[in-house]
Amino acid sequence: MQNEVELTPEAAVRAVMRDILGLSEEQVAEFTAETELFGALPELDSMAVAGLLTELEDRLDIMIEDDEVDGELFETFGNLVAFAEMKVTE
Amino acid sequence: MTLHPAFVSYEFANRKEFCLSIAAQSSRRVMLVPPLFDEMNRMRKMLVDVMRSLEALGVGSFLPDLPGTNESPIPLEQVVLSDWQKAIKACAEQYQIRHIASFRGGVLAVASMKAAEHWMFTPVRGATILRTMLRTKVAADREAGLTTSLAELTTRAEAGPLELAGNIIGSELFAQLNGAEIPDLEHQRIVRLQSDNKPTDGQITGSALWLRAEPDDDLEMSSAIAQDIANWIGQ
Numbered sequence: 456m457q458n459e460v461e462l463t464p465e466a467a468v469r470a471v472m473r474d475i476l477g478l479s480e481e482q483v484a485e486f487t488a489e490t491e492l493f494g495a496l497p498e499l500d501s502m503a504v505a506g507l508l509t510e511l512e513d514r515l516d517i518m519i520e521d522d523e524v525d526g527e528l529f530e531t532f533g534n535l536v537a538f539a540e541m542k543v544t545e
Numbered sequence: 546m547t548l549h550p551a552f553v554s555y556e557f558a559n560r561k562e563f564c565l566s567i568a569a570q571s572s573r574r575v576m577l578v579p580p581l582f583d584e585m586n587r588m589r590k591m592l593v594d595v596m597r598s599l600e601a602l603g604v605g606s607f608l609p610d611l612p613g614t615n616e617s618p619i620p621l622e623q624v625v626l627s628d629w630q631k632a633i634k635a636c637a638e639q640y641q642i643r644h645i646a647s648f649r650g651g652v653l654a655v656a657s658m659k660a661a662e663h664w665m666f667t668p669v670r671g672a673t674i675l676r677t678m679l680r681t682k683v684a685a686d687r688e689a690g691l692t693t694s695l696a697e698l699t700t701r702a703e704a705g706p707l708e709l710a711g712n713i714i715g716s717e718l719f720a721q722l723n724g725a726e727i728p729d730l731e732h733q734r735i736v737r738l739q740s741d742n743k744p745t746d747g748q749i750t751g752s753a754l755w756l757r758a759e760p761d762d763d764l765e766m767s768s769a770i771a772q773d774i775a776n777w778i779g780q
Contacts, residue, residue, distance in 0.1 A: 456735075457744060471756070474756045477761060500758055501681065501688070502583075502681050503758050504684065505677045505681040506677050508677075508680060509677040510756060521683065521695055
């Protein structure tokens with residue numbers, strides 16, 4: 456059996472965004488800190504956001520509480536990556 | 546001759562539950578246990594594509610409805626986790642299927658089949674599935690002007706039936722799913738997507754269709770899954 460591979464928070468966020476939006480690796484590689492998410496990407500509805508949070512918890516082995524989630528978190532790709540980085544060091 | 550998918554049924558608890566099958570008479574056959582709730586809808590086309598690909602590889606397949614889902618005659622609200630486990634076992638016995646391929650939360654329905662050969666695709670704990678559904682409800686409530694939390698909804702779900710993303714889940718099923726871990730069975734092969742960082746026996750190139758906003762398919766992934774299953778069953 457192949458063992459678990461450590462993922463950086465940014466790699467995890469990129470991989471989950473790719474899965475949720477059905478993008479290619481090249482497309483999601485173009486995401487920068489300024490890339491707008493919620494509102495700019497119609498696929499990213501509240502159901503997708505629910506799945507995204509749970510996937511991040513699962514892949515990074517973190518727990519995200521209700522009160523940590525607000526609109527600002529999903530404004531840009533950079534905000535989401537910064538949040539994930541903050542959570543793994545907690 | 547090309548065989549088409551056909552509906553057969555299996556007997557469980559004095560009822561007939563639907564089961565989609567292709568090449569049911571084949572000597573090599575496998576049961577596909579679907580994911581749970583919304584993930585099942587989003588992956589159904591993909592699973593049926595797997596069945597078509599399996600047929601081309603000389604493997605017959607069965608895709609049963611879990612009681613309380615799809616065309617099942619009983620409401621989900623009355624279902625408990627052991628119903629799913631017993632139903633899958635009954636279907637396997639009726640059609641003499643020894644090889645079981647379960648997908649995502651479907652792995653929770655095969656936990657009691659210790660003697661069978663198991664193939665599992667991206668297995669997931671019950672609590673993880675519920676957490677996404679609870680979050681969806683918190684978001685829907687917020688849009689309706691209500692403030693709820695994961696903890697509050699969990700307490701409510703333990704006290705009585707709760708509607709989560711269109712599914713009415715009884716308190717017993719909720720509690721059982723919440724505690725249901727990925728089974729660790731004697732004969733099992735775990736397969737994951739290449740993008741997945743968890744321990745695995747094999748990897749498939751493809752995308753996590755269960756995370757998409759809408760049902761989608763991925764023919765390349767379905768074909769790779771079918772190939773892996775056919776190799777695993779052997780001749």
